[in-house]
């Protein structure tokens with residue numbers, strides 16, 4: 001057997017919060033089937049103490065340079081790609097700063113607070129000739145790819161008429177530290193931007209985001225009970241997307257008021273249905289395919305670690321090949337979903353600009 005040389009990607013991490021912990025742990029995980037190797041060469045945090053603690057806890061086998069600023073990471077010549085793990089309203093500045101320093105960028109979801117910000121990031125990345133991707137890790141799981149193959153290539157359940165997708169996590173706003181990103185409007189709190197983006201992602205995987213598949217959108221929200229209406233955010237959002245050409249609908253929900261059961265999505269077609277389940281709508285793990293002739297099959301897709309390495313490997317392969325965007329999570333798709341969220345917020349009277 002010949003050893004295939006894997007690409008090595010050198011990562012700089014910006015922000016040492018929860019998601020960066022998960023992401024970095026998966027990057028350094030020893031895996032049986034890796035498509036790339038990853039090293040953590042720099043970490044940027046609000047303090048050296050926090051950055052050092054993060055490094056020793058999450059990537060003890062690495063010796064990253066630790067900075068008490070994010071600019072240290074952007075300007076580090078040993079960094080190929082910057083991972084942005086800060087709260088959503090900071091993504092715009094963090095991404096633009098990384099791009100200005102000539103770095104490739106993987107930015108957590110949602111990449112921006114609205115489509116306008118997203119567009120500015122895309123324009124900046126193209127002008128500088130660097131890679132940019134929104135870290136919608138869900139798209140890269142083997143189970144997600146298999147669902148798409150079954151639906152679009154094999155047409156296992158025929159013509160799709162409806163998809164229901166729900167992402168709820170029981171985290172009411174009042175139960176959270178008011179200064180945390182999951183409670184503070186200034187830090188982008190709210191069910192749609194945090195969780196609804198995944199429900200909309202599943203709809204886009206089933207129905208597409210091309211302009212020919214552009215949906216009519218209707219929506220409503222249950223707001224948090226802050227006294228000042230300017231502080232309110234959505235604790236629960238329900239969206240119906242109607243795809244006129246496909247004569248189909250997606251019903252996408254997101255909630256901070258209950259936890260979704262294991263099966264979080266069901267897709268109904270003329271020949272059967274597919275249910276999708278897993279730890280959460282962000283981390284799918286299995287499919288149940290039922291056909292109208294009575295056959296039922298459960299297909300499990302166990303993963304090593306949490307599964308963030310799938311998107312990281314894809315980024316490494318793109319950068320190695322000189323591609324500036326990823327096909328599985330394209331910037332056009334990111335922009336479409338940001339514009340859906342703009343429409344949903346406008347229809348429901350939610351604005352983050354006050």
Ligand SMILES: NC(=O)C1=CN([C@@H]2O[C@H](COP(=O)(O)OP(=O)(O)OC[C@H]3O[C@@H](n4cnc5c(N)ncnc54)[C@H](OP(=O)(O)O)[C@@H]3O)[C@@H](O)[C@H]2O)C=CC1
Nearest residue numbers: 015016017018019020045046085086087088108109110181
């Ligand atoms: N893909 C996924 O499954 C998940 C994605 N996310 C996404 O990741 C992003 C970060 O979420 P999460 O890790 O949960 O958030 P945390 O609050 O846990 O961490 C965010 C980090 O950002 C840095 N930061 C910079 N400025 C601020 C500020 N003004 N207030 C607070 N923190 C700041 C801090 O790091 P430091 O002090 O080191 O600079 C902080 O620890 C969000 O956009 C979220 O949507 C979150 C969870 C899961």
Ligand SMILES: O=C1OC[C@@H](O)[C@H](O)[C@H]1O
Nearest residue numbers: 109169182194195280282
């Ligand atoms: O992306 C996410 O997925 C998992 C949730 O726990 C988290 O709040 C969210 O940011």
